[in-house]
Amino acid sequence: MNNGQADYISVEIIDDLWVQDRIADLIPDHGKIMHMYIISDTYEQLAHIHPTRTDDRNVFKAKMPPFDNGTYHIYMDITHETGFSHTMTNTFTYNTENTIYDPTILIVERDPDDSWMLNTIEDRITWKGNRPPYNAGDDIALHFKVSNNGKPLVLEPYINMGGHAALLKKDRSVFVHLHPIGTISMASQEMFQENYTQGVLDREDICFFGFADDSTGNYFNSNTSPNGEVNFPAIKLGTPGNYAIWVQVKSAGEVITQKFDFEVIL
Known part of the structure:
Protein backbone atom coordinates (compact mmCIF):
# COMPACT_ATOMS: atom_id res chain seq x y z
CA MET A 1 0.00 0.00 0.00
CA ASN A 2 1.16 3.55 -0.72
CA ASN A 3 -0.31 6.87 0.40
CA GLY A 4 1.73 8.92 -2.06
CA GLN A 5 4.61 9.37 0.36
CA ALA A 6 5.72 5.90 1.45
CA ASP A 7 5.00 2.20 1.06
CA TYR A 8 3.25 0.53 3.98
CA ILE A 9 2.67 -3.04 5.02
CA SER A 10 -0.75 -3.76 6.47
CA VAL A 11 -1.74 -6.96 8.26
CA GLU A 12 -5.16 -7.95 9.55
CA ILE A 13 -6.00 -10.65 12.09
CA ILE A 14 -9.00 -12.53 10.67
CA ASP A 15 -9.23 -15.47 13.07
CA ASP A 16 -12.92 -16.04 13.83
CA LEU A 17 -12.44 -16.25 17.59
CA TRP A 18 -10.41 -13.05 17.56
CA ILE A 23 -9.72 -14.23 22.55
CA ALA A 24 -8.03 -11.99 25.11
CA ASP A 25 -6.79 -8.67 23.81
CA LEU A 26 -3.11 -7.90 23.25
CA ILE A 27 -0.60 -6.31 25.60
CA PRO A 28 2.76 -4.76 24.67
CA ASP A 29 5.88 -6.90 24.86
CA HIS A 30 9.12 -4.92 25.20
CA GLY A 31 6.81 -1.92 24.82
CA LYS A 32 5.61 -3.06 21.37
CA ILE A 33 2.15 -4.36 20.50
CA MET A 34 3.66 -6.49 17.73
CA HIS A 35 7.15 -7.62 16.74
CA MET A 36 7.35 -8.40 13.04
CA TYR A 37 10.23 -10.08 11.25
CA ILE A 38 10.24 -9.79 7.46
CA ILE A 39 12.68 -12.18 5.77
CA SER A 40 13.33 -12.33 2.04
CA ASP A 41 12.89 -15.57 0.13
CA THR A 42 16.65 -15.43 -0.56
CA TYR A 43 17.41 -15.04 3.18
CA GLU A 44 19.62 -12.08 2.32
CA GLN A 45 17.37 -9.32 3.68
CA LEU A 46 15.74 -9.09 7.09
CA ALA A 47 13.75 -6.46 8.95
CA HIS A 48 12.68 -6.36 12.59
CA ILE A 49 9.88 -3.80 12.75
CA HIS A 50 7.01 -2.87 15.03
CA PRO A 51 3.66 -2.12 13.40
CA THR A 52 1.20 0.34 14.90
CA ARG A 53 -2.29 -0.83 15.78
CA THR A 54 -4.94 1.17 13.94
CA ASP A 55 -8.38 2.27 15.13
CA ASP A 56 -9.56 -1.04 13.73
CA ARG A 57 -8.23 -3.36 16.47
CA ASN A 58 -7.66 -6.11 13.90
CA VAL A 59 -5.35 -4.11 11.62
CA PHE A 60 -1.68 -3.21 12.08
CA LYS A 61 0.41 -1.00 9.79
CA ALA A 62 4.07 -0.09 9.43
CA LYS A 63 6.31 1.61 6.91
CA MET A 64 8.02 -0.87 4.63
CA PRO A 65 11.79 -1.15 4.98
CA PRO A 66 13.81 -0.13 1.89
CA PHE A 67 13.67 -3.65 0.47
CA ASP A 68 14.16 -4.91 -3.07
CA ASN A 69 11.21 -6.30 -5.00
CA GLY A 70 10.64 -9.97 -4.26
CA THR A 71 8.91 -12.56 -2.11
CA TYR A 72 9.00 -12.10 1.66
CA HIS A 73 7.95 -14.18 4.65
CA ILE A 74 6.61 -12.47 7.77
CA TYR A 75 6.62 -13.69 11.36
CA MET A 76 4.54 -11.66 13.81
CA ASP A 77 4.93 -12.12 17.58
CA ILE A 78 2.02 -11.02 19.78
CA THR A 79 1.22 -11.47 23.48
CA HIS A 80 -2.29 -11.67 24.95
CA GLU A 81 -3.52 -10.31 28.29
CA THR A 82 -3.50 -13.89 29.59
CA GLY A 83 0.29 -14.03 29.08
CA PHE A 84 -0.07 -16.43 26.15
CA SER A 85 2.16 -15.47 23.23
CA HIS A 86 2.40 -16.89 19.76
CA THR A 87 3.69 -16.22 16.26
CA MET A 88 1.55 -15.63 13.18
CA THR A 89 3.03 -16.15 9.72
CA ASN A 90 2.31 -15.22 6.13
CA THR A 91 4.01 -14.63 2.77
CA PHE A 92 3.67 -11.74 0.33
CA THR A 93 5.17 -10.44 -2.89
CA TYR A 94 6.52 -6.90 -2.84
CA ASN A 95 6.77 -4.83 -6.01
CA THR A 96 7.19 -1.09 -5.72
CA ASP A 102 -4.59 4.65 -0.94
CA PRO A 103 -4.43 8.38 -0.10
CA THR A 104 -6.54 7.79 3.04
CA ILE A 105 -3.67 6.02 4.80
CA LEU A 106 -2.56 8.19 7.69
CA ILE A 107 1.16 8.78 7.95
CA VAL A 108 2.60 6.29 10.42
CA GLU A 109 5.97 7.28 11.80
CA ARG A 110 8.59 4.58 11.74
CA ASP A 111 9.21 3.03 15.14
CA PRO A 112 12.64 4.22 16.39
CA ASP A 113 13.55 0.61 17.18
CA ASP A 114 12.86 -0.64 13.65
CA SER A 115 15.94 -2.14 12.03
CA TRP A 116 16.87 -4.06 8.91
CA MET A 117 19.69 -5.76 7.07
CA LEU A 118 19.90 -5.25 3.30
CA ASN A 119 22.96 -7.41 2.62
CA THR A 120 25.21 -9.96 4.31
CA ILE A 121 28.50 -8.03 4.43
CA GLU A 122 28.35 -7.32 8.19
CA ASP A 123 31.21 -9.05 10.03
CA ARG A 124 31.50 -7.39 13.43
CA ILE A 125 29.75 -10.23 15.29
CA THR A 126 31.59 -13.48 15.98
CA TRP A 127 29.78 -16.69 16.92
CA LYS A 128 32.06 -18.10 19.59
CA GLY A 129 32.59 -21.86 19.45
CA ASN A 130 30.50 -22.30 16.30
CA ARG A 131 31.43 -25.70 14.82
CA PRO A 132 28.81 -26.84 12.31
CA PRO A 133 27.49 -29.17 11.15
CA TYR A 134 25.62 -30.05 14.32
CA ASN A 135 23.90 -33.35 15.00
CA ALA A 136 20.15 -33.33 15.56
CA GLY A 137 19.51 -32.98 19.29
CA ASP A 138 22.89 -31.40 20.05
CA ASP A 139 23.05 -28.48 22.47
CA ILE A 140 23.99 -25.59 20.21
CA ALA A 141 25.69 -22.86 22.24
CA LEU A 142 24.79 -19.32 21.22
CA HIS A 143 27.59 -17.12 22.53
CA PHE A 144 28.48 -14.03 20.52
CA LYS A 145 31.11 -11.31 20.70
CA VAL A 146 30.91 -7.96 18.95
CA SER A 147 34.07 -6.08 18.02
CA ASN A 148 35.40 -3.57 15.55
CA ASN A 149 38.98 -3.95 14.31
CA GLY A 150 39.65 -6.35 17.17
CA LYS A 151 38.34 -4.01 19.87
CA PRO A 152 35.21 -5.12 21.79
CA LEU A 153 32.24 -2.83 21.37
CA VAL A 154 30.21 -1.72 24.36
CA LEU A 155 26.71 -3.15 23.95
CA GLU A 156 23.64 -1.32 25.16
CA PRO A 157 20.01 -2.43 25.42
CA TYR A 158 18.09 -2.99 22.22
CA ILE A 159 14.34 -2.96 22.91
CA ASN A 160 15.01 -3.57 26.63
CA MET A 161 17.16 -6.65 26.00
CA GLY A 162 20.87 -7.29 25.57
CA GLY A 163 20.17 -8.73 22.14
CA HIS A 164 17.63 -10.34 19.85
CA ALA A 165 17.97 -13.28 17.49
CA ALA A 166 15.73 -14.83 14.85
CA LEU A 167 16.31 -18.46 13.89
CA LEU A 168 14.74 -19.86 10.73
CA LYS A 169 14.95 -23.27 9.08
CA LYS A 170 15.44 -22.81 5.35
CA ASP A 171 12.20 -24.67 4.57
CA ARG A 172 10.45 -22.25 6.99
CA SER A 173 9.12 -25.07 9.18
CA VAL A 174 10.93 -23.67 12.24
CA PHE A 175 11.03 -20.05 13.42
CA VAL A 176 12.20 -18.90 16.85
CA HIS A 177 12.55 -15.36 18.22
CA LEU A 178 15.24 -15.58 20.90
CA HIS A 179 16.36 -13.31 23.73
CA PRO A 180 19.09 -13.85 26.32
CA ILE A 181 16.30 -14.91 28.72
CA GLY A 182 15.04 -17.48 26.20
CA THR A 183 11.98 -17.61 23.95
CA ILE A 184 9.38 -16.43 26.48
CA SER A 185 8.11 -12.91 25.87
CA MET A 186 9.08 -10.32 28.46
CA ALA A 187 5.41 -9.48 29.01
CA SER A 188 4.63 -13.12 29.76
CA GLN A 189 7.60 -13.41 32.08
CA GLU A 190 6.56 -10.32 34.02
CA MET A 191 3.13 -11.79 34.62
CA PHE A 192 4.60 -14.89 36.24
CA GLN A 193 7.54 -13.43 38.15
CA GLU A 194 6.37 -11.31 41.06
CA ASN A 195 9.67 -9.52 41.48
CA TYR A 196 8.97 -7.73 38.21
CA THR A 197 5.54 -6.58 39.36
CA GLN A 198 6.27 -5.53 42.94
CA GLY A 199 8.65 -2.68 42.35
CA VAL A 200 11.97 -4.53 42.19
CA LEU A 201 12.38 -3.45 38.58
CA ASP A 202 10.37 -1.35 36.20
CA ARG A 203 9.87 -2.82 32.75
CA GLU A 204 12.13 -0.12 31.26
CA ASP A 205 14.99 -1.14 33.56
CA ILE A 206 15.18 -4.80 32.57
CA CYS A 207 18.07 -5.75 30.33
CA PHE A 208 19.77 -9.12 30.21
CA PHE A 209 22.89 -10.01 28.24
CA GLY A 210 22.77 -13.70 29.12
CA PHE A 211 25.64 -13.92 31.60
CA ALA A 212 25.74 -16.48 34.38
CA ASP A 213 25.65 -13.76 37.04
CA ASP A 214 22.76 -11.83 35.49
CA SER A 215 20.46 -10.68 38.26
CA THR A 216 18.19 -7.77 38.96
CA GLY A 217 20.95 -6.02 40.85
CA ASN A 218 23.13 -5.78 37.75
CA TYR A 219 20.87 -3.26 36.07
CA PHE A 220 20.52 -0.39 38.47
CA ASN A 221 23.94 1.05 37.71
CA SER A 222 24.87 -0.16 34.23
CA ASN A 223 22.73 -1.41 31.37
CA THR A 224 25.69 -2.31 29.17
CA SER A 225 27.94 -5.18 28.23
CA PRO A 226 31.39 -3.55 28.18
CA ASN A 227 33.15 -6.63 26.78
CA GLY A 228 30.94 -6.84 23.69
CA GLU A 229 29.46 -10.21 24.62
CA VAL A 230 25.88 -11.45 24.57
CA ASN A 231 24.66 -14.99 25.19
CA PHE A 232 21.44 -16.76 24.32
CA PRO A 233 20.31 -20.07 25.86
CA ALA A 234 21.58 -23.15 24.05
CA ILE A 235 19.06 -24.64 21.64
CA LYS A 236 18.32 -28.17 20.44
CA LEU A 237 17.13 -28.69 16.87
CA GLY A 238 15.59 -32.08 16.28
CA THR A 239 15.19 -31.98 12.52
CA PRO A 240 18.10 -31.96 10.06
CA GLY A 241 18.40 -29.23 7.47
CA ASN A 242 19.87 -25.84 6.75
CA TYR A 243 19.24 -23.01 9.18
CA ALA A 244 20.01 -19.32 9.49
CA ILE A 245 20.21 -17.21 12.63
CA TRP A 246 20.23 -13.41 12.60
CA VAL A 247 21.76 -11.80 15.69
CA GLN A 248 20.92 -8.21 16.61
CA VAL A 249 22.72 -6.02 19.13
CA LYS A 250 23.05 -2.29 19.70
CA SER A 251 26.20 -0.24 20.21
CA ALA A 252 26.61 3.54 20.24
CA GLY A 253 23.02 3.89 19.07
CA GLU A 254 23.51 1.62 16.04
CA VAL A 255 21.66 -1.67 15.64
CA ILE A 256 24.06 -4.27 14.25
CA THR A 257 22.50 -7.26 12.48
CA GLN A 258 24.47 -10.25 11.23
CA LYS A 259 23.39 -13.57 9.72
CA PHE A 260 24.99 -16.95 10.33
CA ASP A 261 24.20 -20.07 8.28
CA PHE A 262 24.62 -23.56 9.69
CA GLU A 263 23.54 -27.14 9.07
CA VAL A 264 21.99 -29.79 11.31
CA ILE A 265 22.53 -33.43 10.30
CA LEU A 266 21.30 -36.77 11.61
Missing part, protein backbone atom coordinates in the same frame (compact mmCIF):
# COMPACT_ATOMS: atom_id res chain seq x y z
CA VAL A 19 -12.94 -11.15 15.44
CA GLN A 20 -15.73 -12.30 17.77
CA ASP A 21 -13.80 -10.99 20.82
CA ARG A 22 -13.51 -14.49 22.24
CA GLU A 97 5.53 -0.65 -9.13
CA ASN A 98 2.36 -2.48 -8.11
CA THR A 99 1.58 -1.21 -4.61
CA ILE A 100 -2.03 -0.21 -4.00
CA TYR A 101 -2.45 3.57 -3.87
Whole structure:
Protein backbone atom coordinates (compact mmCIF):
# COMPACT_ATOMS: atom_id res chain seq x y z
CA MET A 1 0.00 0.00 0.00
CA ASN A 2 1.16 3.55 -0.72
CA ASN A 3 -0.31 6.87 0.40
CA GLY A 4 1.73 8.92 -2.06
CA GLN A 5 4.61 9.37 0.36
CA ALA A 6 5.72 5.90 1.45
CA ASP A 7 5.00 2.20 1.06
CA TYR A 8 3.25 0.53 3.98
CA ILE A 9 2.67 -3.04 5.02
CA SER A 10 -0.75 -3.76 6.47
CA VAL A 11 -1.74 -6.96 8.26
CA GLU A 12 -5.16 -7.95 9.55
CA ILE A 13 -6.00 -10.65 12.09
CA ILE A 14 -9.00 -12.53 10.67
CA ASP A 15 -9.23 -15.47 13.07
CA ASP A 16 -12.92 -16.04 13.83
CA LEU A 17 -12.44 -16.25 17.59
CA TRP A 18 -10.41 -13.05 17.56
CA VAL A 19 -12.94 -11.15 15.44
CA GLN A 20 -15.73 -12.30 17.77
CA ASP A 21 -13.80 -10.99 20.82
CA ARG A 22 -13.51 -14.49 22.24
CA ILE A 23 -9.72 -14.23 22.55
CA ALA A 24 -8.03 -11.99 25.11
CA ASP A 25 -6.79 -8.67 23.81
CA LEU A 26 -3.11 -7.90 23.25
CA ILE A 27 -0.60 -6.31 25.60
CA PRO A 28 2.76 -4.76 24.67
CA ASP A 29 5.88 -6.90 24.86
CA HIS A 30 9.12 -4.92 25.20
CA GLY A 31 6.81 -1.92 24.82
CA LYS A 32 5.61 -3.06 21.37
CA ILE A 33 2.15 -4.36 20.50
CA MET A 34 3.66 -6.49 17.73
CA HIS A 35 7.15 -7.62 16.74
CA MET A 36 7.35 -8.40 13.04
CA TYR A 37 10.23 -10.08 11.25
CA ILE A 38 10.24 -9.79 7.46
CA ILE A 39 12.68 -12.18 5.77
CA SER A 40 13.33 -12.33 2.04
CA ASP A 41 12.89 -15.57 0.13
CA THR A 42 16.65 -15.43 -0.56
CA TYR A 43 17.41 -15.04 3.18
CA GLU A 44 19.62 -12.08 2.32
CA GLN A 45 17.37 -9.32 3.68
CA LEU A 46 15.74 -9.09 7.09
CA ALA A 47 13.75 -6.46 8.95
CA HIS A 48 12.68 -6.36 12.59
CA ILE A 49 9.88 -3.80 12.75
CA HIS A 50 7.01 -2.87 15.03
CA PRO A 51 3.66 -2.12 13.40
CA THR A 52 1.20 0.34 14.90
CA ARG A 53 -2.29 -0.83 15.78
CA THR A 54 -4.94 1.17 13.94
CA ASP A 55 -8.38 2.27 15.13
CA ASP A 56 -9.56 -1.04 13.73
CA ARG A 57 -8.23 -3.36 16.47
CA ASN A 58 -7.66 -6.11 13.90
CA VAL A 59 -5.35 -4.11 11.62
CA PHE A 60 -1.68 -3.21 12.08
CA LYS A 61 0.41 -1.00 9.79
CA ALA A 62 4.07 -0.09 9.43
CA LYS A 63 6.31 1.61 6.91
CA MET A 64 8.02 -0.87 4.63
CA PRO A 65 11.79 -1.15 4.98
CA PRO A 66 13.81 -0.13 1.89
CA PHE A 67 13.67 -3.65 0.47
CA ASP A 68 14.16 -4.91 -3.07
CA ASN A 69 11.21 -6.30 -5.00
CA GLY A 70 10.64 -9.97 -4.26
CA THR A 71 8.91 -12.56 -2.11
CA TYR A 72 9.00 -12.10 1.66
CA HIS A 73 7.95 -14.18 4.65
CA ILE A 74 6.61 -12.47 7.77
CA TYR A 75 6.62 -13.69 11.36
CA MET A 76 4.54 -11.66 13.81
CA ASP A 77 4.93 -12.12 17.58
CA ILE A 78 2.02 -11.02 19.78
CA THR A 79 1.22 -11.47 23.48
CA HIS A 80 -2.29 -11.67 24.95
CA GLU A 81 -3.52 -10.31 28.29
CA THR A 82 -3.50 -13.89 29.59
CA GLY A 83 0.29 -14.03 29.08
CA PHE A 84 -0.07 -16.43 26.15
CA SER A 85 2.16 -15.47 23.23
CA HIS A 86 2.40 -16.89 19.76
CA THR A 87 3.69 -16.22 16.26
CA MET A 88 1.55 -15.63 13.18
CA THR A 89 3.03 -16.15 9.72
CA ASN A 90 2.31 -15.22 6.13
CA THR A 91 4.01 -14.63 2.77
CA PHE A 92 3.67 -11.74 0.33
CA THR A 93 5.17 -10.44 -2.89
CA TYR A 94 6.52 -6.90 -2.84
CA ASN A 95 6.77 -4.83 -6.01
CA THR A 96 7.19 -1.09 -5.72
CA GLU A 97 5.53 -0.65 -9.13
CA ASN A 98 2.36 -2.48 -8.11
CA THR A 99 1.58 -1.21 -4.61
CA ILE A 100 -2.03 -0.21 -4.00
CA TYR A 101 -2.45 3.57 -3.87
CA ASP A 102 -4.59 4.65 -0.94
CA PRO A 103 -4.43 8.38 -0.10
CA THR A 104 -6.54 7.79 3.04
CA ILE A 105 -3.67 6.02 4.80
CA LEU A 106 -2.56 8.19 7.69
CA ILE A 107 1.16 8.78 7.95
CA VAL A 108 2.60 6.29 10.42
CA GLU A 109 5.97 7.28 11.80
CA ARG A 110 8.59 4.58 11.74
CA ASP A 111 9.21 3.03 15.14
CA PRO A 112 12.64 4.22 16.39
CA ASP A 113 13.55 0.61 17.18
CA ASP A 114 12.86 -0.64 13.65
CA SER A 115 15.94 -2.14 12.03
CA TRP A 116 16.87 -4.06 8.91
CA MET A 117 19.69 -5.76 7.07
CA LEU A 118 19.90 -5.25 3.30
CA ASN A 119 22.96 -7.41 2.62
CA THR A 120 25.21 -9.96 4.31
CA ILE A 121 28.50 -8.03 4.43
CA GLU A 122 28.35 -7.32 8.19
CA ASP A 123 31.21 -9.05 10.03
CA ARG A 124 31.50 -7.39 13.43
CA ILE A 125 29.75 -10.23 15.29
CA THR A 126 31.59 -13.48 15.98
CA TRP A 127 29.78 -16.69 16.92
CA LYS A 128 32.06 -18.10 19.59
CA GLY A 129 32.59 -21.86 19.45
CA ASN A 130 30.50 -22.30 16.30
CA ARG A 131 31.43 -25.70 14.82
CA PRO A 132 28.81 -26.84 12.31
CA PRO A 133 27.49 -29.17 11.15
CA TYR A 134 25.62 -30.05 14.32
CA ASN A 135 23.90 -33.35 15.00
CA ALA A 136 20.15 -33.33 15.56
CA GLY A 137 19.51 -32.98 19.29
CA ASP A 138 22.89 -31.40 20.05
CA ASP A 139 23.05 -28.48 22.47
CA ILE A 140 23.99 -25.59 20.21
CA ALA A 141 25.69 -22.86 22.24
CA LEU A 142 24.79 -19.32 21.22
CA HIS A 143 27.59 -17.12 22.53
CA PHE A 144 28.48 -14.03 20.52
CA LYS A 145 31.11 -11.31 20.70
CA VAL A 146 30.91 -7.96 18.95
CA SER A 147 34.07 -6.08 18.02
CA ASN A 148 35.40 -3.57 15.55
CA ASN A 149 38.98 -3.95 14.31
CA GLY A 150 39.65 -6.35 17.17
CA LYS A 151 38.34 -4.01 19.87
CA PRO A 152 35.21 -5.12 21.79
CA LEU A 153 32.24 -2.83 21.37
CA VAL A 154 30.21 -1.72 24.36
CA LEU A 155 26.71 -3.15 23.95
CA GLU A 156 23.64 -1.32 25.16
CA PRO A 157 20.01 -2.43 25.42
CA TYR A 158 18.09 -2.99 22.22
CA ILE A 159 14.34 -2.96 22.91
CA ASN A 160 15.01 -3.57 26.63
CA MET A 161 17.16 -6.65 26.00
CA GLY A 162 20.87 -7.29 25.57
CA GLY A 163 20.17 -8.73 22.14
CA HIS A 164 17.63 -10.34 19.85
CA ALA A 165 17.97 -13.28 17.49
CA ALA A 166 15.73 -14.83 14.85
CA LEU A 167 16.31 -18.46 13.89
CA LEU A 168 14.74 -19.86 10.73
CA LYS A 169 14.95 -23.27 9.08
CA LYS A 170 15.44 -22.81 5.35
CA ASP A 171 12.20 -24.67 4.57
CA ARG A 172 10.45 -22.25 6.99
CA SER A 173 9.12 -25.07 9.18
CA VAL A 174 10.93 -23.67 12.24
CA PHE A 175 11.03 -20.05 13.42
CA VAL A 176 12.20 -18.90 16.85
CA HIS A 177 12.55 -15.36 18.22
CA LEU A 178 15.24 -15.58 20.90
CA HIS A 179 16.36 -13.31 23.73
CA PRO A 180 19.09 -13.85 26.32
CA ILE A 181 16.30 -14.91 28.72
CA GLY A 182 15.04 -17.48 26.20
CA THR A 183 11.98 -17.61 23.95
CA ILE A 184 9.38 -16.43 26.48
CA SER A 185 8.11 -12.91 25.87
CA MET A 186 9.08 -10.32 28.46
CA ALA A 187 5.41 -9.48 29.01
CA SER A 188 4.63 -13.12 29.76
CA GLN A 189 7.60 -13.41 32.08
CA GLU A 190 6.56 -10.32 34.02
CA MET A 191 3.13 -11.79 34.62
CA PHE A 192 4.60 -14.89 36.24
CA GLN A 193 7.54 -13.43 38.15
CA GLU A 194 6.37 -11.31 41.06
CA ASN A 195 9.67 -9.52 41.48
CA TYR A 196 8.97 -7.73 38.21
CA THR A 197 5.54 -6.58 39.36
CA GLN A 198 6.27 -5.53 42.94
CA GLY A 199 8.65 -2.68 42.35
CA VAL A 200 11.97 -4.53 42.19
CA LEU A 201 12.38 -3.45 38.58
CA ASP A 202 10.37 -1.35 36.20
CA ARG A 203 9.87 -2.82 32.75
CA GLU A 204 12.13 -0.12 31.26
CA ASP A 205 14.99 -1.14 33.56
CA ILE A 206 15.18 -4.80 32.57
CA CYS A 207 18.07 -5.75 30.33
CA PHE A 208 19.77 -9.12 30.21
CA PHE A 209 22.89 -10.01 28.24
CA GLY A 210 22.77 -13.70 29.12
CA PHE A 211 25.64 -13.92 31.60
CA ALA A 212 25.74 -16.48 34.38
CA ASP A 213 25.65 -13.76 37.04
CA ASP A 214 22.76 -11.83 35.49
CA SER A 215 20.46 -10.68 38.26
CA THR A 216 18.19 -7.77 38.96
CA GLY A 217 20.95 -6.02 40.85
CA ASN A 218 23.13 -5.78 37.75
CA TYR A 219 20.87 -3.26 36.07
CA PHE A 220 20.52 -0.39 38.47
CA ASN A 221 23.94 1.05 37.71
CA SER A 222 24.87 -0.16 34.23
CA ASN A 223 22.73 -1.41 31.37
CA THR A 224 25.69 -2.31 29.17
CA SER A 225 27.94 -5.18 28.23
CA PRO A 226 31.39 -3.55 28.18
CA ASN A 227 33.15 -6.63 26.78
CA GLY A 228 30.94 -6.84 23.69
CA GLU A 229 29.46 -10.21 24.62
CA VAL A 230 25.88 -11.45 24.57
CA ASN A 231 24.66 -14.99 25.19
CA PHE A 232 21.44 -16.76 24.32
CA PRO A 233 20.31 -20.07 25.86
CA ALA A 234 21.58 -23.15 24.05
CA ILE A 235 19.06 -24.64 21.64
CA LYS A 236 18.32 -28.17 20.44
CA LEU A 237 17.13 -28.69 16.87
CA GLY A 238 15.59 -32.08 16.28
CA THR A 239 15.19 -31.98 12.52
CA PRO A 240 18.10 -31.96 10.06
CA GLY A 241 18.40 -29.23 7.47
CA ASN A 242 19.87 -25.84 6.75
CA TYR A 243 19.24 -23.01 9.18
CA ALA A 244 20.01 -19.32 9.49
CA ILE A 245 20.21 -17.21 12.63
CA TRP A 246 20.23 -13.41 12.60
CA VAL A 247 21.76 -11.80 15.69
CA GLN A 248 20.92 -8.21 16.61
CA VAL A 249 22.72 -6.02 19.13
CA LYS A 250 23.05 -2.29 19.70
CA SER A 251 26.20 -0.24 20.21
CA ALA A 252 26.61 3.54 20.24
CA GLY A 253 23.02 3.89 19.07
CA GLU A 254 23.51 1.62 16.04
CA VAL A 255 21.66 -1.67 15.64
CA ILE A 256 24.06 -4.27 14.25
CA THR A 257 22.50 -7.26 12.48
CA GLN A 258 24.47 -10.25 11.23
CA LYS A 259 23.39 -13.57 9.72
CA PHE A 260 24.99 -16.95 10.33
CA ASP A 261 24.20 -20.07 8.28
CA PHE A 262 24.62 -23.56 9.69
CA GLU A 263 23.54 -27.14 9.07
CA VAL A 264 21.99 -29.79 11.31
CA ILE A 265 22.53 -33.43 10.30
CA LEU A 266 21.30 -36.77 11.61
